[in-house]
Amino acid sequence: MWEYTDKVKEHFLNPRNAGEVEEANAVGEVGSMACGDALKLTLKVDDDGKIEDAKFQTFGCASAIASASALTEMLKGKSVQEAEKITNQDIADFLGGLPKEKMHCSVLGRQALESALSNYRGEAPKEQEGEVVCECFGVTDKEIEKAIRENNLTSVEEVTNYTKAGGGCESCHDAIRELIARVREEEAPIKKPKLSNIQKIKMIEETLEREIRPSLQQDGGDIELVDVIGNRVLVSSLGACAVCKASELTLTHFVEAKLREHVWPELTVEEVPK
Amino acid sequence: MKIIYMDNNATTRVAPEVLETMLPFLTDLYGNPSSAYSFGGQVARDIRKAREQVAAFLGASPEEIIFTSCGSESDNTAIMSALNTGKDRMHVVTTRVEHPAIKVLCNELIKRGYRVTEVPVDREGRLDMDRYKKSLTPDTAIVSMMWANNETGAIFPVEEAARLAKDRGILFHTDAVQAAGKIPIDLRQSAVDMLSISGHKLHAAKGVGVLYVRKGTKFSPFLIGGHQERGRRGGTENTAGIIGLGRACELAAQRLEEENTRVRKLRDRLEKGLLDRVPNSRVNGGGAERLPNTTNISFEFVEGEAILLLMDEFGICASSGSACTSGSLQPSHVLRAMGVPFTMAHGSVRLSLSVYNTEEEVDIVIDRLPPIIEKLRGFSPFWKPQAQACASGT
Numbered sequence: 001m002w003e004y005t006d007k008v009k010e011h012f013l014n015p016r017n018a019g020e021v022e023e024a025n026a027v028g029e030v031g032s033m034a035c036g037d038a039l040k041l042t043l044k045v046d047d048d049g050k051i052e053d054a055k056f057q058t059f060g061c062a063s064a065i066a067s068a069s070a071l072t073e074m075l076k077g078k079s080v081q082e083a084e085k086i087t088n089q090d091i092a093d094f095l096g097g098l099p100k101e102k103m104h105c106s107v108l109g110r111q112a113l114e115s116a117l118s119n120y121r122g123e124a125p126k127e128q129e130g131e132v133v134c135e136c137f138g139v140t141d142k143e144i145e146k147a148i149r150e151n152n153l154t155s156v157e158e159v160t161n162y163t164k165a166g167g168g169c170e171s172c173h174d175a176i177r178e179l180i181a182r183v184r185e186e187e188a189p190i191k192k193p194k195l196s197n198i199q200k201i202k203m204i205e206e207t208l209e210r211e212i213r214p215s216l217q218q219d220g221g222d223i224e225l226v227d228v229i230g231n232r233v234l235v236s237s238l239g240a241c242a243v244c245k246a247s248e249l250t251l252t253h254f255v256e257a258k259l260r261e262h263v264w265p266e267l268t269v270e271e272v273p274k
Numbered sequence: 275m276k277i278i279y280m281d282n283n284a285t286t287r288v289a290p291e292v293l294e295t296m297l298p299f300l301t302d303l304y305g306n307p308s309s310a311y312s313f314g315g316q317v318a319r320d321i322r323k324a325r326e327q328v329a330a331f332l333g334a335s336p337e338e339i340i341f342t343s344c345g346s347e348s349d350n351t352a353i354m355s356a357l358n359t360g361k362d363r364m365h366v367v368t369t370r371v372e373h374p375a376i377k378v379l380c381n382e383l384i385k386r387g388y389r390v391t392e393v394p395v396d397r398e399g400r401l402d403m404d405r406y407k408k409s410l411t412p413d414t415a416i417v418s419m420m421w422a423n424n425e426t427g428a429i430f431p432v433e434e435a436a437r438l439a440k441d442r443g444i445l446f447h448t449d450a451v452q453a454a455g456k457i458p459i460d461l462r463q464s465a466v467d468m469l470s471i472s473g474h475k476l477h478a479a480k481g482v483g484v485l486y487v488r489k490g491t492k493f494s495p496f497l498i499g500g501h502q503e504r505g506r507r508g509g510t511e512n513t514a515g516i517i518g519l520g521r522a523c524e525l526a527a528q529r530l531e532e533e534n535t536r537v538r539k540l541r542d543r544l545e546k547g548l549l550d551r552v553p554n555s556r557v558n559g560g561g562a563e564r565l566p567n568t569t570n571i572s573f574e575f576v577e578g579e580a581i582l583l584l585m586d587e588f589g590i591c592a593s594s595g596s597a598c599t600s601g602s603l604q605p606s607h608v609l610r611a612m613g614v615p616f617t618m619a620h621g622s623v624r625l626s627l628s629v630y631n632t633e634e635e636v637d638i639v640i641d642r643l644p645p646i647i648e649k650l651r652g653f654s655p656f657w658k659p660q661a662q663a664c665a666s667g668t
């Protein structure tokens with residue numbers, strides 16, 4: 001038997017708001033019998049956008065019933081905007097936590113809420129987005145990616161706990177692993193490849209040639225690369241630029257900006273006497 | 275709160291007579307049966323007696339009895355022994371509805387390069403005999419088939435299946451853990467080569483099992499160590515457990531009649547009482563020949579774990595084939611193999627009785643369970659009372 005918190009047990013034994021709200025103007029239905037859990041959420045939202053009443057119906061285990069009961073309690077009295085912000089983790093937290101294998105019950109609650117709110121806004125019921133990855137439970141790549149992102153999941157087992165995907169015949173495990181890798185990749189901070197000094201100097205030369213000198217030369221000036229020390233680009237102004245009062249501004253606003261854009265974001269430009 | 279225990283296929287209470295037999299071996303008579311002095315020798319004598327009791331219960335001779343630690347060890351030993359002595363035979367035949375002790379082992383064997391055929395069952399949990407016959411090949415090392423199913427109680431035609439295997443020179447093992455003590459077992463005229471039983475399923479203690487190995491069967495031990503069990507299972511004997519099991523087998527033989535009369539009647543009363551009161555319910559495996567103590571009922575549109583936890587509030591112990599009670603997400607592989615629809619499989623409850631259950635307890639369950647189903651259906655999105663009540667004719 002699972003270890004449930006007292007709050008889960010309490011909400012399971014005495015579920016609040018079971019049933020259907022009469023004249024509901026927000027209805028959300030998710031899950032399926034095949035998955036072994038399904039949830040229907042009915043809400044009555046008043047003219048000011050406040051949730052007046054919330055009820056649920058569920059085919060599910062103790063934690064599904066408790067999650068649905070908790071969700072309806074959390075929703076009552078909230079504005080639609082506030083309700084939108086409720087996450088599956090909020091539902092689990094409200095209950096003092098759920099066994100990790102049962103987190104998908106809280107996800108079901110969140111999905112029912114989303115579906116109810118989009119119904120309230122008069123949006124057509126969302127077509128299933130993405131492609132089914134897990135045939136056993138009919139879970140799509142989009143749903144899996146979302147769960148990975150929102151809950152920071154790193155293993156197939158965790159994905160199963162949150163979405164059920166992979167909990168059956170296991171033939172989708174490889175596909176789930178790929179999705180995890182893909183999301184991880186996206187989330188990794190974008191790193192520019194490190195440049196060697198030679199590459200950096202070459203790129204600076206090219207950028208000067210292509211992007212900078214033609215403009216300066218139009219005004220009768222010019223610029224010359226003297227040296228590169230780390231990210232410091234040492235240059236000398238020539239012609240009109242050498243005597244121009246605004247040359248300092250040109251260097252930072254124009255030359256430095258161009259070099260940062262085309263070569264390396266941390267470059268600084270300094271004028272050195274020729 | 276009084277506990278109403280109806281989960282005897284999971285485990286049973288230790289019979290008071292068994293406990294009494296065991297106690298001296300946990301207190302004063304702690305000698306090692308392998309010792310030379312008489313203090314140990316006395317224990318050895320009692321183990322011998324237990325071996326005779328178990329043998330008599332199975333219609334075997336004492337040399338054919340190996341004491342193990344549990345049914346799973348017996349099952350594993352039987353299959354591994356057949357493969358180790360089976361001269362390059364790489365094929366195992368089993369069924370889709372076996373206990374994990376066989377099922378998981380077979381999955382492991384596949385990884386090691388063996389072939390495994392799982393013979394299917396029909397909607398009632400009956401073995402597909404045609405497919406069984408076809409599955410036997412010259413390469414088959416062993417057939418391992420449970421005698422009775424732990425979830426539905428469905429009984430397989432083990433004697434016939436064993437005969438078919440023997441005719442083709444294939445070893446036959448049966449996991450009789452659920453059958454022992456509930457239906458007669460007599461290995462004298464049988465074609466069964468190996469058979470497993472487990473102590474705690476028949477009112478002995480946990481941690482003791484038996485593997486029967488027919489005389490003349492090639493055998494390779496699983497647990498290698500001392501010379502215990504004539505070298506076929508090394509390791510110091512669980513003396514109290516073994517001696518208790520001997521007594522439990524004696525009791526089980528005496529109670530076989532009661533199991534098949536009084537207990538069967540209780541089970542039927544329970545089943546009928548629930549089916550009559552709860553629309554959209556059905557017995558899984560009800561069409562098969564079944565153990566007298568087991569009923570597996572599905573209540574449509576509600577989920578098993580929720581039912582069990584609400585029953586627990588009344589002290590009623592049962593189990594479920596629902597996915598949510600286990601770590602997995604798929605409902606019981608047994609119910610799935612039988613093609614029980616998902617709606618039904620998720621809402622299944624297994625009630626398994628023993629000689630210790632009473633009519634009064636059965637009536638309490640008949641009383642308590644229907645309102646629980648009604649409560650849960652009250653907020654099930656799939657339950658439409660009027661329409662469904664009409665459709666099911668109630």
Ligand code: FES
Nearest residue numbers: 134135136168169
């Ligand atoms: S396809 Fe995902 S578990 Fe079967």
